[in-house]
Amino acid sequence: MTEPERLRADAVRNRTAILRATEELLTRYHPQQISMEQIAAAAGVGKGTVFHRFGSRYGLMRALMQERAQDLESAITAGPPPLGQGAPPRVRLLAFLTAVVDLVARNKGLLAALGPAAPVTTAPVTTASASVTTVPEQEPREAHPVYKSWHGHISQLVYQQRQDLDADMLAHVLLATLHSEPILNALQRGDGNRLDRTLRDLVTGLLPE
Amino acid sequence: MTEPERLRADAVRNRTAILRATEELLTRYHPQQISMEQIAAAAGVGKGTVFHRFGSRYGLMRALMQERAQDLESAITAGPPPLGQGAPPRVRLLAFLTAVVDLVARNKGLLAALGPAAPVTTAPVTTASASVTTVPEQEPREAHPVYKSWHGHISQLVYQQRQDLDADMLAHVLLATLHSEPILNALQRGDGNRLDRTLRDLVTGLLPE
DNA sequence: ACGCTACTGGACCGGCGGTCCAGTTGTCGA
DNA sequence: TCGACAACTGGACCGCCGGTCCAGTAGCGT
Incomplete structure (x- = not known):
């Protein structure tokens, strides 16, 4: 890579x-x-x-993130089931979520450090009696590589089992978990198993055996 | 208040x-x-x-947030069902999530502006050959009032219907959605209904009729 | 009308992310 | 082995930002 x-x-x-x-x-x-x-x-x-x-600061955080995510990445693409290929999608998804929760718990601040998105340029100053000239607008920022990879993996597994769901959005919702401050605090207190169980409950509710 | x-x-x-x-x-x-x-x-x-x-910057954002959340707040505590009291918890929860998604969609950057947490003080500088003196450590930051209110409402409704679930964690997971950049981008593109439907799917999977 | 006091706003401060460039030091061909 | 070149280094420096300060101003009670 x-x-x-x-x-x-x-x-x-x-x-x-x-x-x-x-x-x-x-x-x-x-x-x-x-x-x-x-x-x-x-x-x-x-x-x-x-x-x-x-x-840049973002580049440093991204490099660190990629280093940490490398093991999980290879376990997914080339490792044995249930993380790797071979197990049914539902099982693979559960295993992946557990692994991700564990990874994030062991690297507490890292996710929060970069957010899911790339950096940003600053906006121009405008006075109250402003000119109505061309509006620079904000464009959506692109997610970093690790987020993209995780999102693709989740949405693919979901889609394999339930084509009627919005796999793309569902994957974003599941990953959003990892950027929430209260949840990161909980992980830091060692409540990783609580989060893992809650995510399992959510997923099994949608992907029955 | x-x-x-x-x-x-x-x-x-x-x-x-x-x-x-x-x-x-x-x-x-x-x-x-x-x-x-x-x-x-x-x-x-x-x-x-x-x-x-x-x-401070945080105080400004918080004030703006509270202003925007006021209507929803009163609709929950004093308004008619399904948002207000009277409907079954499951229905109230679905109605609340729809309302929150709508609120956030109409106030795009606001949630991202403050994050769910209060501000932070800066850390001391330490050289490589560092002293091993008292460690200031990071303490968990407190969530802002609106987040607390929403979290309490959700977890209470969940608990009323399923005492066996981790209502506290589940509420955090559902709210985490609103702090995710990719999801905020989706909302900005007008995909609020997609998020709403995905959340409904998740909740109905856990809280069957 | 007047004075008290809350409010105003721009100069100012410390610190940060990021740039620059003169000096240093690995590397590699001869 | 050695020289020279390019890559690397690091600290001075820049522009900007959040936040403070305080002299001046203008609402408000009497």
């Missing part, structure tokens, strides 16, 4: 140092509390290095 | 001007694109006035 992209030895060292420092900070603080300067300091590098490697 | 809190005439005028300007900007730009200075300029007041009235 990602090409090797030869990096210099020190670049590789600093890259991993930054990633490790970031996740260490994420376990202790809310994402909005963490500045790029803090990350750089904690990793023992300069701020310029962080931006040179990851481009 | 809110005491009258006598305000001077110009204060009232500016208060509403700020609220109107804010919601006007919210319909056109993503919340993160809007600065407090822009809001002040669009309302034709100084930045100090905005902060004097609302305290």
